[in-house]
Amino acid sequence: MSQERDTLPDFTFLRANGVAVKLSELIESDRTLLLFLRHFA
């Protein structure tokens, strides 16, 4: 994809308790760092 100026879909993620949450519900700032991890170890 062309990553610059692309608009991300409103992905559905899962919280640690298994409850689904939309990306848009998590955004609280004008700018957000979306940090994709390789793993949790």
Add this chain to the structure above:
Amino acid sequence: MPCVAHLGEVARNYERLRAAGIGVIAVGHAPPAIVERFVERERVPFPVVTDPNREGYKHVGLGRVSVWHFFRPRIILNFLKLLFRGEKIRRLTHTEDVFQLGGDFLIDRSRTVLHAYPSRDATDRPSVEAILSWAAG
């Protein structure tokens, strides 16, 4: 380990990021139970969620590497640097994919990508200073 080290650096500098108007969302791909254990252990000050189907990873172009990737001198050296800095090697669960690459993406409220930094390798993450400069630019 490089990933968690990066997350730790971001967490330690969270107030600086907040002061610059930047929120943080960490996304993994492990099952929620693994995320729960991680959150209890690391206690980071921002949301940590998971994307088990890796739809987000796929959309932003984060691929997987082969096992040979980890034998590159640069990767070995970077892992050793982290060990000397005191980072711990933790056991991966069978549910986690060590070959998945990560990345950092600065987005705005409408989810438009302002800056993309897909990791070139397993140890490649931007510094907090770089992230702050993206927001300033």
